Amino acid sequence: MRHIGAFSTQPVFNVASIRQIEKALFSFEGNSFTVMERAAQALFKHIVTKWPDAQHFVILAGAGNNGGDGLLLAVLLKQAGLQVLVLDCAHSPRSGDALRAFEAAQRAKVNVELFSIEQVCSAAVVVDGVLGIGARLPLREDLQCVVHWINQTKHKGAAVVAIDLPTGVDADTGYAQQCVEADLTISMVQLKIGNLLGRGGIAAGQLINDSLGSQSIMAEMSLAGGQLHWLDVRQFVKQKPCPRYLDSHKGSYGHVAVVGGDHGYGGAALMASEAASKTGAGTVALLTRWEHVTASLVRNPNVMAFDAQQEQVLSLGIRNHCVLVLGPGLGRARWGQQLFTQMMALSLPTVLDADGLFWLSQDSEVELPIGSVITPHLGEAARLLGWQIEQVNRSPIKAALLLARRYRCVVVLKGVTTLVVNERGDVYMAGKSEPVLSKGGSGDVLSGMLGATLAYYKDTLEAALMAVSWHNYAAGEMAVHKGVHCGQPYDVLDYLD
Numbered sequence: 001m002r003h004i005g006a007f008s009t010q011p012v013f014n015v016a017s018i019r020q021i022e023k024a025l026f027s028f029e030g031n032s033f034t035v036m037e038r039a040a041q042a043l044f045k046h047i048v049t050k051w052p053d054a055q056h057f058v059i060l061a062g063a064g065n066n067g068g069d070g071l072l073l074a075v076l077l078k079q080a081g082l083q084v085l086v087l088d089c090a091h092s093p094r095s096g097d098a099l100r101a102f103e104a105a106q107r108a109k110v111n112v113e114l115f116s117i118e119q120v121c122s123a124a125v126v127v128d129g130v131l132g133i134g135a136r137l138p139l140r141e142d143l144q145c146v147v148h149w150i151n152q153t154k155h156k157g158a159a160v161v162a163i164d165l166p167t168g169v170d171a172d173t174g175y176a177q178q179c180v181e182a183d184l185t186i187s188m189v190q191l192k193i194g195n196l197l198g199r200g201g202i203a204a205g206q207l208i209n210d211s212l213g214s215q216s217i218m219a220e221m222s223l224a225g226g227q228l229h230w231l232d233v234r235q236f237v238k239q240k241p242c243p244r245y246l247d248s249h250k251g252s253y254g255h256v257a258v259v260g261g262d263h264g265y266g267g268a269a270l271m272a273s274e275a276a277s278k279t280g281a282g283t284v285a286l287l288t289r290w291e292h293v294t295a296s297l298v299r300n301p302n303v304m305a306f307d308a309q310q311e312q313v314l315s316l317g318i319r320n321h322c323v324l325v326l327g328p329g330l331g332r333a334r335w336g337q338q339l340f341t342q343m344m345a346l347s348l349p350t351v352l353d354a355d356g357l358f359w360l361s362q363d364s365e366v367e368l369p370i371g372s373v374i375t376p377h378l379g380e381a382a383r384l385l386g387w388q389i390e391q392v393n394r395s396p397i398k399a400a401l402l403l404a405r406r407y408r409c410v411v412v413l414k415g416v417t418t419l420v421v422n423e424r425g426d427v428y429m430a431g432k433s434e435p436v437l438s439k440g441g442s443g444d445v446l447s448g449m450l451g452a453t454l455a456y457y458k459d460t461l462e463a464a465l466m467a468v469s470w471h472n473y474a475a476g477e478m479a480v481h482k483g484v485h486c487g488q489p490y491d492v493l494d495y496l497d
C-alpha cells in the first residue's frame, strides 16, 4: 500500500474569501486603484501576447469595477496605438474606482458609446468587462441582450476575452443559464469556483489567473471555510495509476472483486472488471449473473468470472483485504438488493457506484465500510440527498460535502469537472470537458479503475484523485486517437500505459 507522493494544487476561493483577499491587498498596496491599474496591465499583456496581430478591440464595460478594469485596459490599448471602442453597458451611475477609471478613459480620449444591440462589430477581439464577482443572477434583461450580442460577435469570428469570469456565471458555483462563451478568461487575484465548475468551467475557455501581487499576502491570511483545490490532472500522468515495482508479485497490487451485471446489464460489470485489471489490480474477480460468465471469460480470461448465486462464490471470488466494486449493472431487482446486503455485511472497502447507490438511498440505516468511495453523478447525488437535480447542479460542493459527512466516505461527484471530497471537508476539482466520455459505460470504467487504485493506495482520497485524473486524461488521449464518436468508454483503458 503506497502513497502518491507530493503533488501540487492551486487554491480556489468563494467570493467572500476573494473579497477578504482583495481587502488585504488594497491595504497592503495602500490604494485599490493601483490594483485596478495592475489588473489592466495584466489584461493588456495577456491579450496582446495571445493576439499579437489584432488591431481593433471592442470592450463592453459595466458600471462596477469589472467595467473599471475594462476601461483602464481601453486606455492602455489606445496608448499602444490600437483602435478601441468602449460600449458602455452601465445602467447605474459609477462610483469609486470604476468612476476614476471612466474619467481616465475620457482624459485619454477613448471612444465610448452607449451599448446598443444594433451595434455592428468588426473588432478582432471583444472584451467582456460587464460583470465580475459582483454579479447578481439572474441577469437583468438589458444585460441578457449584451451577453447575446457578445456571443453573436463570437460566432461572426471575433475572439472573446472575459475579465475575471464570463458575465452570467455565478462566481460561487459555476452555475449559469445564459452566459458569455469566452475564448480566454483572465481571472483576477485568485481562482474562483465559478472559473472551474459547471458551465463556468466550460464558458471560461482558456483560463489564466493573474494574482496581481496577492501571492505575497496569501500566507498571512486566515480565511474562513474549508480548503478548495484545483488539481491539474496532467501532473499525475507522470506516474502510472498503480506504478509497478521490480520486487513484486500479483499479491502486491491487491485483489478487486466487481459485483454486478443483472440480466441485460452484463456489459457494465464486464467493463468495470476489465478496467480494474488494466489499471493494475493484481487479481480481479467478477461476481455476476451466470449468463455473463462466458462473455467475460472470452473477453478477459485474466478476470475470474463467477456466477454470483453459487454458494461457494464468496470464498472463491472475495479474499481477505480485497476491495469491492459494487454496483455496475447491479439492477434494482431482488437479485441486486440481495447482493447489496450481502456485500455490505462484509465490511470491505467498497467503491459504490450506479445501482449500488440506488440501494444505498433505500436504506437509511446502512453504514459504509471504512475506506469506501461513492461515485454519484448529479442525479444519483440528488436521490441520496432527497434534493432536485437542479439543486445539486447549483450547489455541487455543498452536495458533495453533505454526502461525505453523512456516509463518512470519499465522494466522487462526477461531472464535466469532477469533485473529489472527503469527510474532513477537503475539496478537489479535477478534469476538463471530454465529451467523448458522455456515453453510457464511462462511469462503469471509472469505478473499475477506482477499485484498482483503492487496492493500491493507502489513502482513499489519493486513490480517488488518481483514478479520476487518469480517467479524464486518458479520455483526452483516446479522443485524439480514436475520435470522439468512435472512442468507446473501455477504449480509455488503452491509454493508461
Ligand SMILES: NC(=O)C1=CN([C@@H]2O[C@H](COP(=O)(O)OP(=O)(O)OC[C@H]3O[C@@H](n4cnc5c(N)ncnc54)[C@H](OP(=O)(O)O)[C@@H]3O)[C@@H](O)[C@H]2O)[C@@H](O)CC1
Pocket: 022, 032, 033, 034, 035, 036, 039, 062, 063, 064, 065, 066, 067, 069, 092, 097, 130, 131, 132, 133, 134, 135, 136, 137, 138, 139, 140, 143, 163, 164, 165, 188, 189
Ligand atoms: N481595484 C479594484 O477595485 C479591483 C477590482 N477588480 C475587478 O472588480 C470586479 C468586482 O467589481 P464589483 O465588486 O464592482 O462588481 P462587478 O462584478 O463589477 O458588478 C457590480 C456591478 O454590476 C451591477 N450588477 C450586478 N448584477 C447585476 C445584474 N444582474 N443586472 C444588472 N446589473 C448588475 C451592479 O449594479 P447595482 O448593484 O448598482 O445595481 C454593479 O454596478 C472583479 O470581478 C474584478 O474584475 C479586480 O480586478 C481587482 C482590482
Ligand SMILES: Nc1ncnc2c1ncn2[C@@H]1O[C@H](COP(=O)(O)OP(=O)(O)O)[C@@H](O)[C@H]1O
Pocket: 354, 377, 414, 415, 416, 417, 418, 431, 432, 433, 434, 435, 436, 437, 438, 439, 440, 441, 442, 443, 444, 445, 446
Ligand atoms: N463532457 C464530459 N467531460 C468530462 N467528463 C465527462 C463528460 N461527460 C461524462 N464525463 C465523465 O464520464 C463519467 C460518466 O459517468 P456516469 O454518468 O456514471 O456513466 P455510466 O453510468 O453510463 O457509466 C463520469 O466520470 C463523468 O465525469
Ligand SMILES: [K+]
Pocket: 066, 128, 129, 130, 131, 132, 162, 163, 164, 165, 166, 167
Ligand atoms: K466579465
